[in-house]
Amino acid sequence: xxxxxxxxxxxxxxxxxxxxxxxxxxxxxxxxxxxxxxxxxxxxxxxxxxxxxxxxxxxxxxxxxxxxxxxxxxxxxxxxxxxxxxxxxxxxxxxxxxxxxxxxxxxxxxxxxxxxxxxxxxxxxxxxxxxxxxxxxxxxxxxxxxxxxxxxxxxxxxxxxxxxxxxxxxxxxxxxxxxxxxxxxxxxxxxxxxxxxxxxx
Numbered sequence: 134x135x136x137x138x139x140x141x142x143x144x145x146x147x148x149x150x151x152x153x154x155x156x157x158x159x160x161x162x163x164x165x166x167x168x169x170x171x172x173x174x175x176x177x178x179x180x181x182x183x184x185x186x187x188x189x190x191x192x193x194x195x196x197x198x199x200x201x202x203x204x205x206x207x208x209x210x211x212x213x214x215x216x217x218x219x220x221x222x223x224x225x226x227x228x229x230x231x232x233x234x235x236x237x238x239x240x241x242x243x244x245x246x247x248x249x250x251x252x253x254x255x256x257x258x259x260x261x262x263x264x265x266x267x268x269x270x271x272x273x274x275x276x277x278x279x280x281x282x283x284x285x286x287x288x289x290x291x292x293x294x295x296x297x298x299x300x301x302x303x304x305x306x307x308x309x310x311x312x313x314x315x316x317x318x319x320x321x322x323x324x325x326x327x328x329x330x331x332x333x334x
Contacts, residue, residue, distance in 0.1 A: 193313065193314070195311055195313065197310055197311065197313075198333040199224065199225075199307060199309075199310075199333050199334045200328075200333040200334070201225075201227065201304075201307065201326035201327065201328055201333075201334070202304040202307075202328050203227060203232065203301050203304040203305060203328055204325075204326065204327045204328055204329075205227040205228040205231065205232075205305065205325070205326065206227065206228045206323065206324070206325055206326075207225055207226070207227060207228075207320055207321070207322055207323065207324050207325075207326060208226045208227060208228050208229075208322065209225065209226040209322060210224070210225060210318060210321070210322060211223045211224055211225070211226065212224050212315055214315065214316070214317050214318055215314065215315070215316065215317065216314065216315065217312075217313070217314055217315075218309040218312070218313060218314070218315045219309065219312055220309055220310065220311050220312050221308050221309065222308060222309045223306055223307075223308055224307050224308060224309055224315070224334070225306075225307040225320070225334060226305065226306055226307070227304075227305040227306075227307070227326065228305070229302060229305045232298065232301050232302040232305055233302060235298040235301065235302075236295065236298045236299055236302055238298075239291065239294045239295035239297075239298040240295055242291040242294065242295070243288065243291040243292055243294075243295050245291070246284065246287040246288040246290070246291040247288055247291075249284045249287065249288075250281070250284035250285055250287070250288050252284075253277070253280045253281040253283075253284040253285075254281055254284075256277050256280065256281075257277040257278060257280070257281045260273055260274055260277040261274065261277070307334070318334055319333070319334060320334045
């Protein structure tokens, strides 16, 4: 039996449709079966912190390096490393003996200069009335005045030196310049410190 072209196309289409219909029914029946559970989360609006990690270095508001202002042997540490300190608190003490000796020597120089000044003053007081009545020469009066002026200048210089030596003696006690927390000391009792050192305490 011979089929026309249209009949062939119709026959192939019919066969294909018959093959597809059973599979559609199976998919539909599977889809209509048990319901699928879907998880539900309640949504709320809020600020979420964002965390980031960075490499950094922490410094205090004032980071002060403590240095020696005089040379000498460290005789004492008067604080706990890593502990709090108050402004003016004694931190280090440096050997005071050489500086006390310098103060005593400067005090002696002041006394000597004052004695020389007293002698020059007395000499000037004797010569001035004699010069007024021409009992001594003008040259003697000028020499007495010059000697008095030099002696007075020597007293001033000796007093300035004494004050300078007292200041150096005061530097043997190193105190805290601020309230804060002190770090780890690089210097221990028995170490020698220098005012010209590259590093502080």
